Amino acid sequence: VQVSVIGAGYVGLVTAGCLAAMGNDVRVVDIDEARVARLRRAELPIREAGLDELVRASLEAGRLRFDVGLAAARGGRLAIVCVGTLDADGEWTGDQVRRAILGLAADRQAPRGIVIRSTLMPGTTVRLLAQALELDRRVELAVNPEFTREASAVQDFMHPDRVVIGVAGEAAASTLVASLTELYSPLSAPLVITDPTSAEAIKVASNVFLAAKITYANELARLCAAVGADVQAVVDGLGMDKRIGRSFLSPGPGYGGSCLPAQARALPELARRAGVETRLMAAITSSNEDQAEWLVGRLEAASPGALSGSRVALLGLTFKAGTDDLRESPAFRLARSLAAHGAIICAYDPVATLPAVEELAAQGIEVSGAASSLVACADADAVVIATEWPEFRSLPWADIAAVLRGKLVADARNVVDVDAATAAGLSVLSLGSVRGPAKRRTGDTPREDGREPSSREADSGPVSLVSARVGDAGPS
Numbered sequence: 001v002q003v004s005v006i007g008a009g010y011v012g013l014v015t016a017g018c019l020a021a022m023g024n025d026v027r028v029v030d031i032d033e034a035r036v037a038r039l040r041r042a043e044l045p046i047r048e049a050g051l052d053e054l055v056r057a058s059l060e061a062g063r064l065r066f067d068v069g070l071a072a073a074r075g076g077r078l079a080i081v082c083v084g085t086l087d088a089d090g091e092w093t094g095d096q097v098r099r100a101i102l103g104l105a106a107d108r109q110a111p112r113g114i115v116i117r118s119t120l121m122p123g124t125t126v127r128l129l130a131q132a133l134e135l136d137r138r139v140e141l142a143v144n145p146e147f148t149r150e151a152s153a154v155q156d157f158m159h160p161d162r163v164v165i166g167v168a169g170e171a172a173a174s175t176l177v178a179s180l181t182e183l184y185s186p187l188s189a190p191l192v193i194t195d196p197t198s199a200e201a202i203k204v205a206s207n208v209f210l211a212a213k214i215t216y217a218n219e220l221a222r223l224c225a226a227v228g229a230d231v232q233a234v235v236d237g238l239g240m241d242k243r244i245g246r247s248f249l250s251p252g253p254g255y256g257g258s259c260l261p262a263q264a265r266a267l268p269e270l271a272r273r274a275g276v277e278t279r280l281m282a283a284i285t286s287s288n289e290d291q292a293e294w295l296v297g298r299l300e301a302a303s304p305g306a307l308s309g310s311r312v313a314l315l316g317l318t319f320k321a322g323t324d325d326l327r328e329s330p331a332f333r334l335a336r337s338l339a340a341h342g343a344i345i346c347a348y349d350p351v352a353t354l355p356a357v358e359e360l361a362a363q364g365i366e367v368s369g370a371a372s373s374l375v376a377c378a379d380a381d382a383v384v385i386a387t388e389w390p391e392f393r394s395l396p397w398a399d400i401a402a403v404l405r406g407k408l409v410a411d412a413r414n415v416v417d418v419d420a421a422t423a424a425g426l427s428v429l430s431l432g433s434v435r436g437p438a439k440r441r442t443g444d445t446p447r448e449d450g451r452e453p454s455s456r457e458a459d460s461g462p463v464s465l466v467s468a469r470v471g472d473a474g475p476s
């Protein structure tokens with residue numbers, strides 16, 4: 001099938017790379033000339049596992065090309081719109097999608113079958129279709145949302161749980177549904193064929209549900225800390241229930257990225273404007289934002305007043321491991337909170353130190369960058385692990401302890417090798433963890449006073465920050 005993909009970002013490039021690898025003839029169109037020039041040399045603007053190889057092979061095989069401007073989309077059977085849906089303030093907007101669709105609709109040589117892969121708030125496509133039909137009655141629109149997660153997007157694209165297609169009118173009579181069914185047939189995924197507004201709602205409701213699930217786990221971590229429960233055991237036990245499931249139930253520093261935060265704000269706002277009260281949905285964002293502040297509060301509680309003027313090594317800056325995406329990263333919220341408490345931050349990230357330091361500076365947060373974890377930790381009073389990068393699982397704790405000034409390691413992702421760090425003389429803060437000294441296990445040395453620790457003591461124990469587990473870094 002000859003398809004044009006509009007937008008060469010995270011979703012557009014994955015869609016194009018995978019469709020080309022499936023044997024389709026794919027043209028990618030973007031408005032960013034520099035991006036297109038680099039892509040023609042097989043230089044990817046984003047980091048995504050396996051994508052480099054797909055793009056390189058398809059370019060060489062002549063199944064993939066990159067162009068500037070919508071005119072390059074002419075001639076194909078389908079145009080798949082993957083442009084961004086965030087405005088300059090990081091809030092959801094349908095403006096770029098509208099411009100792309102109306103631009104395609106106005107060009108009679110462009111495909112008449114237009115597929116929207118960008119995430120739209122329910123109700124957007126029906127309005128866009130009415131505007132597009134005024135330009136050309138032959139235009140057909142389908143909503144075909146993307147459910148991939150950054151860092152495993154290629155794998156997710158090739159093995160979807162379902163393919164959702166939303167079209168207006170009689171689906172069985174739609175040539176667009178037939179084309180999409182043919183396009184995705186090699187994936188052997190269940191098809192959900194519905195109307196455009198329901199398809200839009202499936203996508204946004206999925207993301208907001210995942211945001212809620214992460215937030216629930218984060219609130220559980222706070223509750224477990226207060227009552228002396230081990231949040232790790234709690235989420236594992238909860239997750240074994242098939243009705244609940246373990247994924248997206250790991251507490252951490254809060255969700256981030258380009259999708260969950262903006263959509264968790266936009267969906268309840270849409271409901272509010274529609275006169276629908278959604279108290280549960282509306283509470284997700286503020287709880288998520290509280291999480292970084294709560295984590296830093298735990299650090300402060302571990303040694304009251306010590307953060308002011310202290311040096312903190314912040315390890316990990318992307319919104320999750322395996323991506324270079326910094327959008328709404330919880331590491332930035334941690335940095336903001338640490339800075340507000342008077343800490344001086346030196347940061348390191350395996351792939352994004354420089355852009356992150358620049359972005360933080362643009363947001364008014366002064367952070368210096370380091371070339372490695374060890375350099376970031378030199379003379380630091382505390383270490384905060386914000387992202388679950390694999391290299392943080394095997395940090396050289398003996399070397400780090402030798403250059404650190406303080407002893408505190410706050411692990412917001414539960415990636416620290418606690419035994420190695422403890423053996424190096426460091427204290428690992430992991431709230432709710434059974435490893436904390438305020439909580440004894442069978443065989444542990446009893447307290448000198450022979451009493452069990454009270455929940456208050458467990459809560460304010462000197463080595464507790466958060467007990468989190470890696471793996472649920474969010475879908476986008």
Ligand SMILES: NC(=O)c1ccc[n+]([C@@H]2O[C@H](COP(=O)([O-])OP(=O)(O)OC[C@H]3O[C@@H](n4cnc5c(N)ncnc54)[C@H](O)[C@@H]3O)[C@@H](O)[C@H]2O)c1
Binds near residue numbers: 035
């Ligand atoms: N990032 C993810 O993992 C993910 C996952 C699922 C869904 N989504 C959704 O997919 C959409 C795209 O997200 P993204 O992260 O790929 O965005 P992005 O910002 O990485 O890329 C968007 C691209 O579109 C280009 N563009 C904008 N207007 C254009 C136009 N008129 N013509 C051609 N190109 C144009 C931009 O130059 C940019 O290269 C969003 O709606 C997002 O919510 C993203």
